[in-house]
Amino acid sequence: MRMGIALVLALLVIAPTLSISGAQEGTEAPLGCQLSFDGNLANESVGFQTSLGPRIPGSAASSELRESIKSNLTGWHITESTHHVNGMVLTNLYATWNKGAGSTVMFAAHYDSRSAGDKDWNESRHDEPIDGANDGASGVAVLIELARHIPSMNLSHEVTLFFTDGEDQGDYNSQAGWILGAKAWGENLTQEEADSIESFILVDMIGDSDLTIGKTYPGNSSLWDRTEEKILFLDEVCELGPSNYFDFERTDGIYDDHVPAHELGIPAIDIIDTRYGENASYLGGHWHTHNDTADKVSAESLGKIGFILESGLLTGSWSNVRVIDDGEIEEIDFEPELVEENEELEESQDDSEMVIGILLVVCILLVWGNLVWLIFADNRGEG
Ligand SMILES: [Zn+2]
Numbered sequence: 138m139r140m141g142i143a144l145v146l147a148l149l150v151i152a153p154t155l156s157i158s159g160a161q162e163g164t165e166a167p168l169g170c171q172l173s174f175d176g177n178l179a180n181e182s183v184g185f186q187t188s189l190g191p192r193i194p195g196s197a198a199s200s201e202l203r204e205s206i207k208s209n210l211t212g213w214h215i216t217e218s219t220h221h222v223n224g225m226v227l228t229n230l231y232a233t234w235n236k237g238a239g240s241t242v243m244f245a246a247h248y249d250s251r252s253a254g255d256k257d258w259n260e261s262r263h264d265e266p267i268d269g270a271n272d273g274a275s276g277v278a279v280l281i282e283l284a285r286h287i288p289s290m291n292l293s294h295e296v297t298l299f300f301t302d303g304e305d306q307g308d309y310n311s312q313a314g315w316i317l318g319a320k321a322w323g324e325n326l327t328q329e330e331a332d333s334i335e336s337f338i339l340v341d342m343i344g345d346s347d348l349t350i351g352k353t354y355p356g357n358s359s360l361w362d363r364t365e366e367k368i369l370f371l372d373e374v375c376e377l378g379p380s381n382y383f384d385f386e387r388t389d390g391i392y393d394d395h396v397p398a399h400e401l402g403i404p405a406i407d408i409i410d411t412r413y414g415e416n417a418s419y420l421g422g423h424w425h426t427h428n429d430t431a432d433k434v435s436a437e438s439l440g441k442i443g444f445i446l447e448s449g450l451l452t453g454s455w456s457n458v459r460v461i462d463d464g465e466i467e468e469i470d471f472e473p474e475l476v477e478e479n480e481e482l483e484e485s486q487d488d489s490e491m492v493i494g495i496l497l498v499v500c501i502l503l504v505w506g507n508l509v510w511l512i513f514a515d516n517r518g519e520g
Contacts, residue, residue, distance in 0.1 A: 169367075169452040170375035173286045176440025182278035183270050183344060183439070186248075187431050191266035192273060193252045194225045194303050202248055202277075203230050206300060209281050212288060213298075220321040222303065229318045230300040234287050240294035242455040243337045243403075244283065244446060245394055246276025247304030247318070256425035270431040271413055272305060272424065275344030279443050290450055294335070301394050304341075316394050323397030336360055336455045337398035337405035342424075343442040344434035347415045350408060351387030355396060357404035363454040364406065367445050377444060389419060404458040408442065 185205070189198040207215055207230070214236040220227045230248070233241075250269025254262055268274075280298045287296055299322070307314025338360070343350070352361050365385060372380035389411045398405040414422030414433065423429045449455050 167374055169370065169448040170377070172375075172377070172444050172447050172451075174282055174440060174443030174447045176282075176436035176438075176443060178285075179275075179278040179282040179439040179443060180344075180434065180436035182281055183274045183434050184431050186274035186277060187268045187270050191252065192248055192250045192269065193266060194227050194249050194306065199228070199249065199302070203228060203300070206230060206232075206248070206277070206281060210284055210298075213284070218322070218325070220303075220318065222317045222321065223306075223314060225303060225306065225317070227302040227318045227321065229302055229322055232284065232298045232300075234284075234296045235292060235294060238293060238295045239333055240456060241297050241334045242294060242450065243297045243299055243334055243398070244280055245299040245301060245319070245337065245339045245398075246280050246341060247273060247301045247394055248277045249273060249302050249305055249318075251305040251425055254425060254427045254429075257427050259427070262427055265427065267425065267427055268430045269305070270429050270434050271342045271344045271410075272429050274431075275342060275434055275439060276340040279340050279343060279439055279446070282439075282443055283446055286447060287450070292450065294456060296450070297334075304394050312392055315392060316396060319394035319397050323401055326401060328401070331398075331401040331403055334398070334403045336458045337395060337403045338446065338455065339393060339395040339405070339407040339409070340442055340446070341393055341407060341409045342413055343408060343410055344439050345410045345413050346433060346435035346438055347417075348382040348410055348435075348438040348441065349384065349412050350382060350410050351384040351389060353389050353391045353393075353407045353409060353411070355390075355399045356406040357399070357458065359458050360404045360406045360455075363449065363458070364408070364445065367449050367452075367454055371444055371448060375448070378441070382438075382441060408445075 186192070186202060189201050190196075192199045192202050203217070210232045213232040213234055215233075216231045218229045218231075220229070250267060250273040252266045254265050254267040257263060277300060280300070284298060299319075301316075301318035301322070303317035304315065304319065306317065336357075352365075365383070368380045368383050371377045391407055391409055391411060393407045393409065395405040395407040411419050412422060413424045414428070417423070423433055
């Protein structure tokens with residue numbers, strides 16, 4: 138009898154505690170919203186990189202930057218590859234986390250800066266190298282800052298950061314002189330190696346303080362869908378700022394470091410702001426001019442892109458892209474999927490409320506049961 142009463146009292150004490158812990162779970166930020174990427178640190182990296190001077194392939198500044206990147210990536214598996222192309226010595230740098238785990242998610246950025254400011258208004262300066270704060274340093278800065286947080290994510294797949302050389306040294310008359318480092322990488326990759334890469338996400342010119350991004354082609358449609366979903370998710374679910382920097386209607390063509398990966402059948406996209414500066418036209422504005430300086434880049438813009446990549450890693454957005462890339466995905470609108478995510482969230486909250494409800498009913502039944510038993514026992518002269 139006393140044990141029965143003790144059990145009821147214990148349950149009555151536990152039940153409110155359970156409902157409190159249930160309520161706390163409900164207020165926790167959804168998976169993929171608790172983000173650590175620091176746009177200010179990325180912005181500091183842009184300042185550091187431009188302070189080295191132009192990172193022209195084969196230059197001392199280029200080598201200094203590679204050494205700095207490597208020193209920032211302790212614990213990562215680091216390799217380099219050297220390629221002699223068009224009279225230049227190119228060095229690609231690769232850093233891998235979880236080496237050997239497979240299903241690689243690859244993030245890429247070019248670390249070279251253009252040797253000629255040949256789109257500058259001032260023709261007498263067309264031969265001078267540019268700072269490349271946005272065109273070069275911004276992508277590298279995002280990758281380095283992202284790398285600080287990857288070790289604590291407990292990911293079960295490989296992540297490779299690919300710092301490409303010789304992206305930006307071509308002339309405008311042909312495609313031949315561009316993306317040389319990425320091309321050399323693609324040419325030396327076996328099909329088996331290519332097939333082990335789940336996704337390839339290039340970030341280029343993403344630091345513009347007047348950030349305006351849209352989709353680009355060539356590019357994998359599933360990967361773009363995931364990216365658009367993520368951008369809306371960060372805005373509407375995480376409430377981490379408006380998504381209006383992304384134009385969901387616009388698609389620009391761009392020949393960039395993602396092309397060799399795309400041609401190898403790897404799901405690849407290029408996240409790039411092709412309109413650098415306020416009201417800039419496509420590949421106009423500060424692009425390849427002496428105005429591509431650190432003051433045109435902002436921590437806020439770098440942070441937006443960093444959040445997309447970081448949140449995507451936390452929610453698995455960049456994995457299993459090949460599995461569902463059968464063409465049908467293109468028919469699916471991203472908005473209903475976002476609604477689904479919200480519904481799932483509400484469902485999980487409903488579930489915990491239901492468990493608490495059942496526990497309370499059990500408690501009440503036990504109290505009543507004990508009372509009935511007490512009365513019954515009293516009538517029999519017990520108790
Ligand atoms: Zn460029």
